[in-house]
Amino acid sequence: MEWRGHSAGGHLTGMLLATNWEHDYGLPSNLIRAAFPISGLFDLRPFPFSWLQPKLQFNLEQVMRNSPLFLECPGDSKVKVLVGGDESGEISQRGNLQTIRNTFVSRVLMQIHQNFQKKHHFDLLDDFLGKGGEITQLITQTMNPS
Numbered sequence: 001m002e003w004r005g006h007s008a009g010g011h012l013t014g015m016l017l018a019t020n021w022e023h024d025y026g027l028p029s030n031l032i033r034a035a036f037p038i039s040g041l042f043d044l045r046p047f048p049f050s051w052l053q054p055k056l057q058f059n060l061e062q063v064m065r066n067s068p069l070f071l072e073c074p075g076d077s078k079v080k081v082l083v084g085g086d087e088s089g090e091i092s093q094r095g096n097l098q099t100i101r102n103t104f105v106s107r108v109l110m111q112i113h114q115n116f117q118k119k120h121h122f123d124l125l126d127d128f129l130g131k132g133g134e135i136t137q138l139i140t141q142t143m144n145p146s
Helices: 008-017 021-025 060-065 094-104 123-129 134-143
Strands: 002-006 034-038 078-084 109-116
Touching (some): 078 134
Parallel strands (some): 034 078, 078 109
């Protein structure tokens, strides 16, 4: 299985990578062959201090349990974290790229791509509108190496 997700979907992608498929569900440990979180929310620690907190009602235990950044990733998936160079705000991964690299690198075969310099959180998805988009090409090349 290959998985892609944007923003909250990137968070879910991280949570899928942190699932112990073999132990918890009796499925192969390599169930997820590759994952491409796009502007994923790996660190939920800012959310209790955001405008979303009255709806989310996160406590510290929930934040840590549901932040992929702090979870073990038992599989051997290929992971490419895709981030726009013009990301901004608390949910931006720009400030966390080194942390993400240091945290995940020992657990998964990972490359972080931040070479989408003129892209932000939302227009990163424009690459999926046609066959020639940079992200589409990157995913295709990763899944079908020549």
